Amino acid sequence: MNIAVCGLGRAGKELARKIVLETENDLVMGLCREESRTAGMDIGELMGMPKFSCNMWKISECEQVLLDKKVDVIIDFSGKSTSLELVPLCERVGINLVICTTNFTEEEKKYLCEMGQKSTFGLVYAPNLTLGINLLMEFVEKLSKILPEFDFEIVERHRRDKPRVTTTAKLISKVIDRGETPISSIRTGGYVGIHEVTAASEEERITIEHESFSRQAFAKGALMAAQFLYGKKGFYEMKDVIKNLESRLEN
Template sequence: MKIGLFGFGKAGKAVASVILQSKDHSLQWIYRKTNRLTTRDAADFLGIESDDPGYFYSDKKMSVEALLKEHPVDAIIDFSSKEGIYMYGESAAENEIKIISAISHYSDKEVGFLHKLAQKATVFWSPNITLGINYLLYAAQFLKKIAPSVDIEIIEEHFKDKQGISGTAIRIADVLDVKDEKINTIRAGGIVGKHEVIFGFPFQTVRLIHESISRDAFGNGALFAAEHLINKKPGFYKFEDLLHPYFKV
């Protein structure tokens, strides 16, 4: 699968690294707002041996429409910002390019726009695109069904400079139908990301824990999504839609 990438921050770099090392997928380009790095390719910048083009393009020199026409891809993976979808969404949908968004925080406006694009394109959105955290979400929902009155507390830990409550923690609270007040936040050092769901029973406790050791986990999750969307028809998909078949007994 030929892939284009939006966003080249810490997570974007990790995702690019994983794609460049994949034998089944090819990183065609990275689209950025800055002119920096346009004379280099991603493999060179990251010090990875790869035959992927991985070229950097800037909106200062090339429009998204021109980029998709001259360098077509099968899927776009987005690790940029919540505004990024407006930059490429319409063009991607018109060209039947699959959209894989890993943006943590979208407003109702952006989510509505994703659903609009999903009328023409295959659109996938996951606030946390790691496979492990989405397995945790799925398993937690099953446990909540078994014991709907159980006490639930959520603990999220991240690096000290991360602002606000993690989008993943809010997502966990939403799917388990608990108030945001049940989310406990820890900011310390360089913690990549850790989420724990505590189920408190009268005589026992169950803890589901997911910890990201490396941001490369985002890349693995993004490729998992890409591979499972290959034959999907246009529509709006979440991670649980991809995991559901694996939970059938």
């Protein structure tokens, strides 16, 4: 696949590095906000690697470049305002989009779904990228249905400057579907991300924990979503990517 990456923060750089060094895919361009100082720079230079003629482009100036470079998918690790700019762009040019950003309102999520369903391009909405966290949510949802007498609590740990509360914790609460599930947010040190769910009754307790050791887990999930989307159109979520993986393993 020919891949463009939007947003070269911690996770975006990890993704770009993985594409270049560990996959058969091609990183052909980067995208950035209008006010970004990275416009025109070589991605290799931004990652502390040798230059490899792969430049950053402002979203407002990239439409024809996307077509010229035959981009198959844009993987977005920017921020929601930038993501919302990418959606109509991808609809116009027919290029698939994996959105890895968070904090969308319910109305904005509805907009993403409606745009993805227009069938001119494929869109994966993936605020939770890792296989492990998606499997945790699937298991917790089953626990909540099977064990109605159990109480649930969520504890999440992240680096000290991570905003509270994470979208992932809110989504775990949503699949538990018990109203306002208690969420404790701990902000210390350099945690990449830990989510722990405890279900307890008067007689027993179940605790499930997922920890990301490295942002490589996010990069791996993003590439899995992009590969799943190849040749598809419509709106999808990471649960669809996981189901597709399960189906392939069963056959």
